[in-house]
Amino acid sequence: MFSANSRAWIHPLLCLIFSLVSLDVDGGPVPMTILQSAVAKGAVCLDGSPPAYHFSPGFGSGVNNWLVHMEGGGWCRNVEECVERKGNFRGSSKYMKPLSFSGILGDNQKANPDFYNWNRIKIRYCDGSSxxxxxxxxxPATNLHYRGGRVxxxxxxxxxxxxxxxxQNALLSGCSAGGLASILHCDNFRNLLPASAKVKxxxxAGYFIDAKDISGADSIKSFFTNVVNLHGSAKNLPSSCTSRLPQSMCFFPQHVVPTMRTPLFILNAAYDAWQIRNILAPSSADSGKAWTECKLDIKRCSSSQLQTLQGYRSQFLQALPASSSTGxxxxxxxxxxxxxxxxxxxxxxxxxxDKTRIAQAVGDWYYGRSAVRKIDCPYPCNSSCRNIDNE
Structure with missing residues (x-):
């Protein structure tokens, strides 16, 4: 299932779409800072190159507000997979290209009304460990540097x-592996900022759940255990979790979020395309490839497969935090x-x-305009998904 050549764990198409060719209603490429000073601290990408980020300065009323967004891109759980990443922009800043900001990072007021004039940063992901x-x-044989926490x-x-x-205001965000990182580093981020600041x-798409695959195996648990062990991640996982549970269990948000002190907002698809392909129905659990079409296009799922997907949705909802303070x-x-x-x-x-778009929901939650805890009805009830299903 998780071969070194597997792209499923990196989902390059999605990451390229969001990182390199995002719909840009806001402007051109955002300059990239190569942080050469980090090398002396050993804070480097998998190949030893310096880390990088893109920075668009805030303006007007947002000059003292900061949005730090962490790029996603899967994980590497063994030497072979990490060596492969070392040869592309997922493991080396040498291969990173310019990118434009859009969505939550965009600077167009109409398109991003609550965060458009903040200081907006996108941290590039080149370590494979969130x-x-x-x-x-x-x-020296591989020259692999497992230093994501230092980066x-x-x-x-x-x-x-x-x-x-x-x-004065700050939001730590991220997508996919970066969305997981925003949870794992959340309280630490809060501690590094002024006590007077509003930090959330x-x-x-970072709420990966601890669930068995269709064969009954713990594929994702095994995978995350290998990631944590290979990268020496334990020291950078929340101690509020590792003091209670085995270290690798603290790579799962459902075991971390209940003890977080900093407010969190979770945006996720209940039928997350990556989780369906890699947690529920990985190739190792589907030797007959019965799930191949269903994983690529939910409309091609059989009635029994849809029933399994509904069961996964139920598991996902049960894994969400019960606290009403979590958006x-x-x-x-x-x-x-x-x-x-x-x-x-x-x-x-x-x-x-409920006629609410994502941007409004996140803004309402951040600024406290209203409590936001929206959970959609089961597939296929939401016709507004038509433009993004199966992406």
Whole structure:
């Protein structure tokens, strides 16, 4: 299932769409900062190259507000997979290209009314551990550096020095593996900012659940255990979780969120396309390839497969935090990552729950205009999913 050549764990098409060719109603490419000073701290990408981020300065009323968004892109759980990433932009800043900001990062007031004039940062993802790794030793045979936790801290320190230490409002966000990172680093982020600042966290498609696959195996649990062990992630996982549970269990949001102190908003599809393909029905559990078409297009699922998907939705909903203080927008779309592109964040035909678009829900929650805890009806009830299903 999880071979070194498998792209399922990296979902490159989605990441390229959101990272390189996002619908740009806001402007041209955003400059990339290569953080050379991080190298001396050992805060480097898998190949030893310096980490990078894109920074669009805030203006007007948003000059002291900071939105830090972490890029997604799967994980590598063994040497072979990490070596493969080392040869592309998922493991080296040498291969990173310019990108434009859109969606939650866009600077168009109509398209992104609550965050358009904030300081907006996108941290590039080049470590394969959701920014948690920290292994000192480097094998010269592979030259792999497992330093994601150091990368995150080096970039945050650089942003603090550039004015984030005076933040009045701040939001730590991310998509997919970056959405998981926004949960794992949330309380730490809060601790690094002024006590007077309003600090919250936002996870888009990062709520990966601890569930068995269709064969009854714990595929995702095994995978995450290998990631944590390889990257030495334990020291950067929330101690509020690792003090209670085995370390690798604390890579699952459902075991971390209940003890978080910082407000969190969860944006996720109940039929998350990546989770269906890789947690529920990975190739190792589907040797007969009966799920191949269903995984690619939910409309091609058989009645029994749809019943299984409804069961997965139930497991997903049960894994969500019960606290009413956690914001939620749980769509019934077959999609993955929805905040980084204008078409899903806020557009005329963006997906809605109760006539509310994602951008409005997140803004209402962040500013406390209303409590937001929206959970969609089961598939296929939401016709507004039509433009994003199966992406």
């Amino acid at each position: 920014f948690t790794g920290d292994v000192e030793a480097v094998n 995150w801290r080096a970039i945050i320190d650089d942003l603090l020095a550039k004015g984030m230490n005076r933040a 966290c936002f996870s888009d 939620m927008f749980i769509l019934s779309c077959h999609a993955h990552c929805q905040s980084g592109d204008q078409t899903t964040w806020q557009a005329a035909d963006s997906p809605v729950i």
